[in-house]
Amino acid sequence: ILFAINTQYGFTKREKKRKExxxxxxxxxxxxxxxxxxxxxxxxxxxxxxxxxxxxQAESSSRRRRHPDYDEDESDNDE
Incomplete structure (x- = not known):
């Protein structure tokens, strides 16, 4: 009987370990x-x-090709 209990307990521990x-x-x-x-x-x-x-970048490049004198720094200054 003790062997059966130990075997069952061992099986339960293994099942628990597998689940974990x-x-x-x-x-x-x-x-x-x-x-x-x-x-x-x-x-x-x-x-x-x-x-x-x-x-x-493509838009900026296209703008420079259309307006060779276009300077982006000057475009911000409307003075």
Missing amino acids: LRRAEQRRQEEVRRAEQCAAEFQRQLLVLTNSIASI
Whole structure:
């Protein structure tokens, strides 16, 4: 009987340990998923910013080609 109790207790401890390990793995996977989502969102925002900068640079370049004497520093001074 004592052997049966010890065996059952050992089985319960192993089951508990497996559940703890399974939960830890699930938490780790959730952290990885969140980190990947953050990285994807960062890349999306970086792409939007890069495109905005490229658009501003293209507009500035186009303005200089149309007006060779155009000086951006002087354009702010309407005196």
